[in-house]
Amino acid sequence: MSVRAGIVVTGTEVLTGRVADRNGPWVADRLLELGVELAHITICGDRPADIEAQLRFLAAEGVDLIVTSGGLGPTADDMTVEMVARFCGRELTLDTELEAKIAAILKHLMARFTGVDFDAVLAANRKQAMVPVGAHVLDPVGTAPGVVVPGSPTVLVLPGPPRELQAMWPAAVADDAFQQAIAGRTVYRQDTVRMFGLAESGLAETLRDAESLPGFGDLEITTCLRRGEVEMVTRYEPQSEPAYARLMELVRSRHGDTLFSEDGSLVDDQVARILAGRRIATAESCTGGLLAARLTERAGSSAYVAGAVVAYANEAKADVLGVAPGLIEQCGAVSQEVAEAMAAGAVRRFGADTAVAITGIAGPDGGTEDKPVGTVWFCVMLGDGTTVSRSVRLPGERADIRERSTTVAMHMLRRALLGLS
Structure with a gap:
């Protein structure tokens, strides 16, 4: 078994949902890259008792490394x-060299303020220079240092702000105690494949049949439905590559x-690469410009x-895209004829050589028996x-329909550009 780790994210603001946790997933990805389970x-x-309870729980689970984030500030509730x-x-002891580094950082930060009692600020931040005896100090990125406490398990203590945590990570990984804690790690491979137009249940049936393949049990497979696409992530040790x-x-x-x-x-x-050298325009009704946003982002x-x-x-x-009012009246705004007229209008208006048009009923009202919501x-x-x-009937609420519509459009565009449609 590879080296195992646990992550403790501290902060009442994270626990209550006022702030989304960005550190846990980020650290998880970095540990995976290192081959740590x-x-x-x-x-x-x-809360002191709750933080200690999490540490004891992970130790009881037999992890080799614990990574904490948050709770390194100067206030009373920062107690990690x-x-x-x-x-x-x-025991905690004052690291005078670290205290001097924090003082220099604070002096620089306070230089632009007037009427600030620097000694009072320094006194409040002195607790940040208190470190466990024998711990390895990681220099601050903000004002909060990190520490690595060797042991079984080794504990890596990182700051809560993602910018500071991420900048401190390379120094943490280079630390001797950290390296010793992960010395027995296994280098895993992770491959991701994506499918569109396949129900997740269809892939599940294939995976059930795959259980008879030699070595299948050594593959760790997770699947999920994301934006209308089925994603399969497989993690395995190098010797299991033939099974994959x-x-x-x-x-x-x-x-x-x-x-x-x-x-x-x-x-x-993929679409961004294929579109190189082209000029594309979009005409959207019901998706509010989401397709254009996705294209522009890449x-x-x-x-x-x-x-x-x-x-x-x-x-x-009619006015912006030149769609004939009579066509809309005859066929309806949500129709093949109007979608094609919208695309042609986008080509003309912007001098493009490629266009995508979307027109639909995202709800919650406006549907009919012939053309229901979706x-x-x-x-x-x-x-x-x-x-x-192409016409599709998409399930879900307004936001679901809009997001899935842009995914359908991206795949139609990809296939058309590759000559697959």
Whole structure:
């Protein structure tokens, strides 16, 4: 078994949901990169008994390393170092060299303020220079230092602000006590594949059948449905690579037409690469410009997004995109004909060679028996005359329909550009 670790995220503001935890997932990813098996992530408030209880729980689980985040400030509710010292059976002592470093940082920070009693500020921050006897100090990024307390388990104490924690991480990993704690780690491989147009239950059936493959039991597989795509993440030790290869042969044979990413890349990134050298325009009704936002986010310096129109009202479709009012009246705003006219209008208006149009009913009202809420029409139009139109019925609330509509549009665009439609 590889080295195992646990993470303790402290902070009443995190426990109560006022602040989202960004540190736990980030540290979890870094531990995975190091080949360390993550056993638990726990969150507790700024209460001494609760912090100590989390530390004792993880120690009882047999972890080799505990990483804490938060509770290193100068105020009374910042007590993580004190609780770690108690847990490790070590006294706290004033590190005068560290105190001087904190003082220099504070003097620089206070220089732009007037009327501040620097001695009072320094006195309040002196507790940040109290460290467990024998601990290794990690220099502050803000004003809070980190510490590594050697032992069984070794405890790494990091600050709560993500910017400070992430900047301190390289020094923590380089620490001798940290390296000793993870010395027995196993280097894992992790591969991510993504499929679109496949129900999660369909992949589940394939995985059940895959249980008979040699070595399948050595693969750690997780699946989830994300933005209408099925994602499969497989983690395994290097010697199990043949087992993963056999699994992927089965997946390709059954779901090859839906498998669009074997290297973990997102459809957004794939579309961005394919669009290089093109000019694309979007015309959206019901998605509020979300597709244009996704395209723009990946555009970077290539600047392939020529323009975007969000046209909810029929008058806007007519005035801005040149959709004939009679066409809307005859076919309805949510129709193949109007989606194609919107795409053509976007091409004309922005001088683009590629366009995507979306028109639909995201709800909660406005649906009919023929076109219920969730009905969406798409059109992808390319400069060579290729036009691909499609209608889908999407489940969920307004936000779900809007988000899934943009995913459908991205996949239609990808397939059209690759000549797969």
